[in-house]
Amino acid sequence: MSESDPLQPSANRRPARLKDIAAATGVDTSVVSRILSGDAALSVRPETRRRVLDMAAHLSYRPNRAARALKTARTMAIGMIVPELDNVAYAIIAQGADRQASKSGYALLVATGSVRDRLAALEGRIDGLLVGVATSETLQVGEIGGDLPAILVNRREALGIPSVTVADEQGAALATAHLISLGHSRIGHIAGPQNADTGRRRMQGYHSELNTRGLEFIPELTAEASYDEAGGEMGASRLLALRPRPTALFVANVRAAIGAMAAARRHGLSIPRDISIVGFHDAPVAMYLDPPLTTVRMPLREMGGQAVESLLGLLDGRDVEDVCVTAPPELVVRASAAPPNA
């Protein structure tokens, strides 16, 4: 009477262990283990294998993750730290990462906040880390993850940590080129934080495209801003107060672009008649703005997938290089940019 029938699975009994399957089938736990984990090098009578498999299913056996992790020193999970949850860009990156991780049998655990804070919570639960914070708290190599293998996502820093990025310069150049083709020559740039790699690279792309097309880069036409509506609003307010006023604005982020549009309205400017605006990254909301926002779409999902691949490389002890996802940025033309009115 000490135990109820161990062959009957039941909602509220302790989960089945390897040992239970062994007992129920008369096969040793070590063999059961090898059968269930699909050990190819194992030769076992087909009938034995069947019996074990059936019993495992019948008892709805789930391997105990803690025990396995203790034994193998692997958690089969990877962590990802992003600055904020409600950000389309990171949501898409995470999607790509998640899919790639699943493919390799890894779980992706997402956490928000600063690396320093979140690391404590994640430590010991993951085998490696994707660091997706774009604006840099200054990160020291050691500080980043103890000895946790890590990949920088969407940013590059001289930390000895491999990075995976997209072609921000190229994307920014594309946006700028669009504006130039439309006939604009006085084009402002609401840049992202310049302590962030992404902010710098987008600025760079803007700058070099201007030069390529024979236009002068004018620092005054440039405003550094945070990647949110408030930042875009402030940045645009400054640039729109300039005389002569820029006829177009390339904004380094969708949220900031929304802020910039608000600023334009407050200045009594009509978009795109008086001022053209192009955003960076695409988001569903862009299509529903007034006017719908022209943006450039970056291969973010691919970046997430590549980041996981790089990390798994690191875990396998391979050397991993910085990689820049090659899928080309794509201009999504909507209605917020038009030729300047002469």
Added chain:
Amino acid sequence: MSESDPLQPSANRRPARLKDIAAATGVDTSVVSRILSGDAALSVRPETRRRVLDMAAHLSYRPNRAARALKTARTMAIGMIVPELDNVAYAIIAQGADRQASKSGYALLVATGSVRDRLAALEGRIDGLLVGVATSETLQVGEIGGDLPAILVNRREALGIPSVTVADEQGAALATAHLISLGHSRIGHIAGPQNADTGRRRMQGYHSELNTRGLEFIPELTAEASYDEAGGEMGASRLLALRPRPTALFVANVRAAIGAMAAARRHGLSIPRDISIVGFHDAPVAMYLDPPLTTVRMPLREMGGQAVESLLGLLDGRDVEDVCVTAPPELVVRASAAPPNA
């Protein structure tokens, strides 16, 4: 020469174990364990404690989570499944949950997607689950988490799983009352999916406020829509085609409200002159829309915190009731709602 000095911590050596501290201090592992985990019932010479603590710090000891989890059968982590990452509401709920979890020494692990999919990844890594999917795939009690204690967040279902919600009816009533006070009597409602608890409860609040104020509930003035821009756009298009046209719209979600605003514009209607719009939930973007969107702010952070509290109650074996967070909804008046023009 088999090992380098175990007293020197070094970047790339295997992490220190309890055993190492024991060896280095001449104190038994069991005592070290009790000292480091702050066992109150332990009496130990202050000097011994110091020595152990110092050595632990010196070797930068981090307890092995897998071993601890195996031993204690506790992971000290809780999971949260949300339908999508880029959603302010869930971002805020998660923030509240995270904070409360940390307070109790738990880590919060966030995953996106369907419960069924994500559960496999989370299983064995968490002690309990916060289920924050608002639109219901039909969920069976057993299906939800094996025997994992779970709390439903932001939705109520007859599943035998305790829920934590906010006063959606009250919030919806507040929005509706605002419109009525402004003088509107023909008020449409773009509702959320009616297979989702939140959608139903907001509809309910709209309905009953209408009745309370002596206004008739007219089903035709109601459109069911998904919680995104496209849904809001379509719902609003339908309602705005009605004759006589509603003079105001209460939209069950910010994203849908943005879509509704776009629809109004496409119909050549000016907001709020021709049509007033009130959204549900607040988001930074609301302030930067044209016109800035009036919304009702719900106590989402509190809901997240309460959800964790309820879950921890479950983990402690306590009985847990459904709870509705009492902090009152708050009307955030901006410019998208005004008196109807007679």
Added chain:
DNA sequence: CTGTTAGCGCTTTCAA
């Protein structure tokens, strides 16, 4: 005040 001991559930070498 401190140490001994057993064992959590699993994987893996080695032997039969």
Added chain:
DNA sequence: TTGAAAGCGCTAACAG
């Protein structure tokens, strides 16, 4: 083709 045995790092009951 299968089994025995050891041990991952930790905690907790019990003994001294």
